[in-house]
Amino acid sequence: MTNTPIKRLTVPNIITKKGKEPIVSLTAYTTPVAQLMDEHVDLILVGDSLGMVIYGLDTTLSVTTEMMIAHGQAVMRGTQRACVMVDLPFASYQESPQQAFRTASRILQETGAAAVKLEGGEEMAETVEFLTKRNIPVCGHVGLMPQAVQMMGGFKVAGKNDESVQKVIRDSHAIAKAGAFAIVLEGVVEPVAQTITQQIAIPTIGIGASPACDGQVLVCDDIFGVFQGFKPKFVKRYAQVGQTMTEAVQQYAQEVRSRAFPTMEYCFQPNKG
Ligand SMILES: Nc1nc(=O)c2c([nH]1)NC[C@@H]1CN(c3ccc(C(=O)N[C@@H](CCC(=O)O)C(=O)O)cc3)CN21
């Protein structure tokens, strides 16, 4: 008996879901977590949120391409079925389309991921076109852009006033026209997310952008209840794994201190005779 290899979802498979079925996406950063979600999600994002979630940084700004590659490789090792894309980190692509090509091509070559994601609207359209024309699939990311945290003075929801509504709509059209295969809408109010989703041909993947989007993405540690640093309004905790881990540590500490652990069952015995 031979095992039929599991076919990995491709970028065209993701595009085809628009108008048919919702795209299920989560971030992952490590092999074991990627493994446990592989058969249940369509698209895994190795997000630059790893800087905040895994490394304890206050923003994503000092995440490096080397960090993205190491975690991209870890996620690829843990998956067979899901389509995997990797965030381009801050300062690795904004300088020029050529710089973006060098970073994105290196990430695809060294990780085996299918696509990259980058933040930005109209100002990044030329770069998105440069990459996609050279066969690098790109997912856009507009609305709340965490890499713009210093310009915005915080992580602020987009499309709350008329001007920012027009901007996020223009940005989405520009990125779609430039050849992106999908676009993440982050922190976008429902009517605006709905308008964009109706107007553009590629899938919209929402995070805090309402069910009107073609798919949803969240940070895995947020849905697990592992990340405790802050909780954006759009996060639903589906488990309390952080609480469970704390209880495990407390119980272990108590058993070591009382010498209740390890019992014989966990010990090696000398050979007899
Ligand atoms: N754990 C985690 N989850 C995320 O979703 C996430 C990260 N980290 N790191 C990278 C970015 C940063 N993100 C964030 C961070 C904070 C808010 C936040 O506090 N939002 C406020 C509203 C702010 C406003 O519009 O005034 C909220 O109440 O949701 C939102 C997104 C999303 N991303």
Ligand SMILES: CC(C)C(=O)C(=O)O
């Ligand atoms: C929140 C998602 C969309 C992201 O960009 C990340 O995890 O870095």
Ligand SMILES: [Mg+2]
């Ligand atoms: Mg990101």
